[in-house]
Amino acid sequence: MVQINLPQNSKIEKGEYYKDKTGSKNIRKVNIYRWDPSTNQNPRLDTYEVDMDNCPSKVLDLLNKIKNEIDPSIAYRRSCAHGVCGSCAMNMDGKNGLACTKPHSEIKGDINIYPLPHLKVQKDLIGDLNNLYKQYHSIEPWLKNSKKNDNKENLQSIEDRSKLDGLYECIMCACCSTSCPSYWWNGDKYLGPAVLLQAYRWIIDSRDEDRKERLQKVADELKLYRCHTILNCTNACPKGLNPAKAIAEIKKMLATT
C-alpha cells in the first residue's frame, strides 16, 4: 500500500553535532542517518564538521574519515572500494549510488547520507535486503541446460553473447530497486528492477532452455507490471545499466510471443 508518511518509530529526530577540532578553514557539514538497535530511541540525523583539506575524493573516503577520526560508532557496509562489490550502496544527496564511486565534490551544500530508501534499518546506514535476495532466488538465477557435453564449452555466437551486454555487469547493489516508488509501495510482491533485470538476463541467454517457463513465471500483474516506467532505477544505477529497458523488453517479449 502507498504510505507516504514514515511510521511513528521511524521519524527522524535531531541528532548530535560534532564540531570540527582541527581548526581547518575548509569545512563541510555532513548529515548522517543514525539508528542504534540497542536503544529504544528513534533514528536521528547526526551532523559532522569535516576538514576537507585532508579528505580523499569519494563519499566513502569521507565516511572512513569520520569513522577513523571523529566517531568510531558509525556503521556502514563497505568492501572493495572500487565499485565492484556493491556493498556501500546508500542514498547520498537524495540519490542512490555507491559511496565508493560518488565524488563528494558533485554534491552541493551539506552532504546528506541516508541508508537505501524504504528498507528495515539494521544499524545506521545498513538496510535489510533479505526480501530482495529472496526474490532474486525466486527467479532461479542459474543456467538451465539439459545437454550433457561434459568436456566441451557451451558455445554461443558473438551476436547472442552481445545480448548479455548491459545485463551481466549488474552487481546487485540494490540501488535501482530501492529507488523505485513502485517497489517502495509493493516491495513484497513486485520483483523490482534489480531482480527483473536479472530475470531478463537469463531469459535472453541463448544457452538457457527454460525461456518459456521463465517468461511465464514473471508474467504477473504484480511481479512485473507494477513497473510504470518512472525510470528512477536507470537514473540511479551506478554501473550505467538500464533496468527499465530490460523490464520493457520482458513486457515486449510477453506481448509478441
Next chain:
Amino acid sequence: MENKNPLSPHIQIYKWHISSLVSIATRITGIINILSITLICMWFASLLFGESNYEITNLFLQSFFGKFIAVGITWSFSFQMLSEIRHLIMDLGYGFEIKTTNITGIIVIIFSFILTILIYLLGRQIIL
C-alpha cells in the same frame, strides 16, 4: 516475528527526476480526467431537463473560477495525451536512455502548455 526496526526514509528524501515527475503527473492528470469526464457527462445529462440547467452551467463557466477550471482540464487532457504517446513509444522499447527520457519528458511538459493555448485559441475562434 515482526520486524520492529525503523523504516528508512524514502519519498521524503529522494530527489525528483524529470521522468519521475512526468510519471506522477500522468497518474494525477489521469484521475483528474476521469473526474472531469464524469462531470461533463453529468452536465450533458442535465441539459435534457431544460434550458434553466444550461443557464446555470453557462453562468458557472463564464465566471473566472469556471474559466480557470476549463483551462485546467484542457491542460490535464493535453498532458495526459502527450504523456501517453511517450509511453506508447516506450512500450515499443525505445527512449529508455536517460538523455532521451529527459528530452521527451521536457517535450511533454512544454507541449502540454502549448497545446492548451492552441486549444484555447481555437475554442475562442481567435485562430482558424
